[in-house]
Amino acid sequence: MSTAAIIPAAGLGLRLGGETPKAFREVGGESLLVHAMRGLLAATAADLVCFVVAVPAGTEELMRKELQPYAGNVPLLVIPGGAERADSVRAALEVVPVDGIDCVLVHDAARAFVPVEVVERVVAAVRDGAAAVVPVVPVTDTIKRVSAAGEVVDTPDRSTLVAVQTPQGFDPAVLRRAHAAGGIGATDDAMLCERLGVTVVTVEGSEDAFKVTRPRDLLLAEALLAERRLV
Numbered sequence: 001m002s003t004a005a006i007i008p009a010a011g012l013g014l015r016l017g018g019e020t021p022k023a024f025r026e027v028g029g030e031s032l033l034v035h036a037m038r039g040l041l042a043a044t045a046a047d048l049v050c051f052v053v054a055v056p057a058g059t060e061e062l063m064r065k066e067l068q069p070y071a072g073n074v075p076l077l078v079i080p081g082g083a084e085r086a087d088s089v090r091a092a093l094e095v096v097p098v099d100g101i102d103c104v105l106v107h108d109a110a111r112a113f114v115p116v117e118v119v120e121r122v123v124a125a126v127r128d129g130a131a132a133v134v135p136v137v138p139v140t141d142t143i144k145r146v147s148a149a150g151e152v153v154d155t156p157d158r159s160t161l162v163a164v165q166t167p168q169g170f171d172p173a174v175l176r177r178a179h180a181a182g183g184i185g186a187t188d189d190a191m192l193c194e195r196l197g198v199t200v201v202t203v204e205g206s207e208d209a210f211k212v213t214r215p216r217d218l219l220l221a222e223a224l225l226a227e228r229r230l231v
């Protein structure tokens with residue numbers, strides 16, 4: 001059986017700023033898009049990659065041809081994104097084949113530097129029978145719930161909190177059912193599965209799987225790549 005990887009990369013990157021869409025911002029001479037794909041391919045965790053991108057209509061095939069050399073023989077799909085991240089993932093689910101695929105990874109292009117071992121842990125957990133799997137890291141700040149007025153409502157016990165990353169791994173049928181049920185405000189795909197009552201399993205993530213969101217994250221990404229080149 002095979003693994004299909006969906007790489008949501010169609011965001012506007014508003015918090016990052018700049019003219020170039022976030023997924024195409026380069027770090028170490030390569031785009032976040034390519035870095036993200038490399039991480040999945042290094043874990044031999046993608047037999048098909050579907051990029052969901054924000055490019056001018058009709059240029060998807062050109063983008064696919066530009067990306068294909070980085071993917072070797074792994075077939076690529078490139079499709080336009082949707083208004084929200086969940087819409088982009090849902091669009092990918094409509095083109096990713098059903099037959100022969102027993103694991104779907106959904107991996108943010110913005111989390112371009114996820115270590116191979118995290119990807120491997122996610123895939124292994126899906127292959128071990130988990131319907132939904134998320135990589136997580138401990139929370140280091142105290143997190144408080146606040147009211148609309150900005151007043152603290154309560155402080156969840158930090159030991160019960162984790163920060164969730166990608167790639168998230170799924171049984172394809174469960175992920176499709178979760179997206180079909182939909183619901184607004186889902187900031188990750190696991191959340192849609194939770195709404196169906198699906199058990200979501202956690203595996204150890206990594207600080208290196210941070211999400212490039214703000215300008216300072218690009219500095220961190222450059223430092224991370226430099227560090228990796230030293231070892």
Ligand SMILES: Nc1ccn([C@@H]2O[C@H](COP(=O)(O)OP(=O)(O)OP(=O)(O)O)[C@@H](O)[C@H]2O)c(=O)n1
Pocket residue numbers: 007008009010011012013014015016022023052081082083084085086088089108109110111211212213
């Ligand atoms: N409509 C959208 C929104 C987001 N994404 C992707 O989902 C991932 C996580 O989203 P985020 O980090 O929020 O990216 P942006 O939405 O681009 O960032 P911002 O909120 O700052 O605009 C990114 O790889 C982004 O490209 C997507 O494919 N389609």
Ligand SMILES: C[C@](O)(CO)[C@H](O)COP(=O)(O)O
Pocket residue numbers: 085108163164165166187188189211
């Ligand atoms: C999917 C995600 O990376 C898990 O932490 C995160 O929810 C994406 O949020 P964003 O606001 O779309 O960056």
